[in-house]
Amino acid sequence: MTQQVQSTKEQIREFVREAAQRKGVTDVTDTLSLVQSGVIDSLGIFRLVSFLEENCKVRIADEEIVGENFETIDDIERFVTTKLSK
Template sequence: MESRVAADIRQFIISTFLFGDEARMPADTDSLLETGTIDSTGILELIEFLESEYLFSVADSETVPENLGSVANLVRYVGEKAGQAADVS
């Protein structure tokens, strides 16, 4: 699941923020904000993508770099949220 999530997130970032330019995609551990890949408005678009793609809500308290700052952080965060959803059902 982790590799599919990473691929989905990378593809969303490339198509939405980098206009298809895969060469500009930062490494998975690089900060999306510090590299200029995403700005504050982009974070909102990213949150909308996560919520619609993975069917969970992102709480305001979860909108921190530790969760949304890089592809690696996003993959971990989605995995944790998916695990929480599985625990509820």
């Protein structure tokens, strides 16, 4: 794993943990379903997208904001890494 990937994941983790805290959820693992646990609501998704666009330097289209890319921290990381490698 490269340094770049590590830091991307750390950034995602930090963002999601902060969002989770505002919803009173403390136990956030990389495989927790952010949707089922209520950590991310409809506005949270778009805040996360803006965050990723700014901090990870990716462009995310509306069509890409779907469950399979945003279900868990692992999914988000995989999605961002794939985009960065293209």
